[in-house]
Amino acid sequence: MNLSFRQLQTFVQVMRTGSVSEAGRALGRTQPAVSAMIAGLEREVGFQLFERERGRLVPKPEAHYFLEEAEFLLERLTRSTRTLQDIGNLEKGKLRIACNPAASSFFMPRVLANFLRDKPDIEASLMMRSSPVVTDWIASQQYDIGFAETPEPRRTIISEVFALPGVCAVPKDDPLARKKVITPADLDGKPMAMLFDDHSISEQTRKAFNEAGARLNKRFELRTFLPALQLVSEGLCYTICEGLSAISHQESFGDQNSLVFRPFKPECFLNMSLLTPANRPLSLLVESFAEVLRAEIKALVERAAGLRDLP
Incomplete structure (x- = not known):
């Protein structure tokens, strides 16, 4: 069985309006297109959902049984679509960040706060550990991104x-x-x-x-x-x-x-490094945060260099 979103949407609209023509107007489709969609749905399920009486579709008991399930599926699909849109717009998701003590007291919380200021539905985990532990966490893919003292080269880590x-x-x-x-x-x-x-x-x-x-x-x-x-x-x-x-x-x-x-x-x-796992791609959210973090680290390096020139 290969049901489509349009088939379910058309079926629910026909059941709600009680009319093929009204369903067509609500969906912005022609009456023949609605009738064809319902016929295709019936072929997929393997039995008739409507009786045809003088050009009208009269729901059979099976149609009423199926309505609740179809409405549930449409709601789930709609929610899933919104979730995917939110993920694509960086409005949903989770960031798992690990950093060493020097970065945890001020630098990383400030970068994270600025990044999340307009993203209220993003969850974040920010953990502070020694640089070797941060490295192990990134290598084992427990965390998405890390900032720590540069480790020895490892195949499981990308180190900038x-x-x-x-x-x-x-x-x-x-x-x-x-x-x-x-x-x-x-x-x-x-x-x-x-x-x-x-x-x-x-x-x-x-x-x-x-x-x-x-x-x-x-x-x-x-x-x-x-x-x-x-x-x-x-x-x-x-x-x-x-x-x-x-x-x-x-x-x-x-x-x-x-x-x-x-x-x-x-x-x-x-030498300190921005660390990411080498064996799996980064999510759009992590990629976006990594870009911001990279720019902040470069600014930090410039500012640290400026400490050498203070009066």
Whole structure:
């Protein structure tokens, strides 16, 4: 059986109006076209739904039984059509986003809020985990899109890399805040807050100190830069962080911010990536969000680079 939407629509209209001509007017079709549609429907179901009496269609009991089912099917089809239109217009759907701690405090919520402002029926899941966990979630297709530190190449992930410059965080009232550039010699023997030893910024910092013959005094070891920046605010140490954490700190504290960020020489960078699953196509909604997120990340990189030129 191969029933069409038009056949069901015509049948329901004939039953509601009680007339082929009235049904034709309601549907914008000719009377012969309506009669042909009903005949085609009867061929599909395999039995007559109407008696023909002097050019009129008189519903048989089977037609009355079928009416409720036909109306239900039409309603479901209409709802499905609206849903597909909403999906195509990015008005329905779900976004599953994963990001690392540095992006979760300010950057990603702001991007998501701006994207969803005119999309009240879109559901969103925004989860914060360490970069390796975010990578695993994207690789296993548990999440649609991720933003995290760049992982090793994997066949299950598409990774678009962005290099975020490193800066040195200094208390505003510290003598080093007057310097335009901070070097390992400036930080020789001074207390530092650093991430774990195999983090990219930590490795680049150790290399810079070693090559400059400066003493690296690691007083605090942390998992993320945001608490390190709070320790710097308290005047307990200095830290060399990537621009995302620096901007997130500025946005979070606003006028209450007690830090300045200065270029660190030699330059260091943290590679972060926009991550998507490689083994399945993205939905229209995810593609649209990815485009917005990509533009925001590029703007973030430019802004982070600007931190290196602050007075």
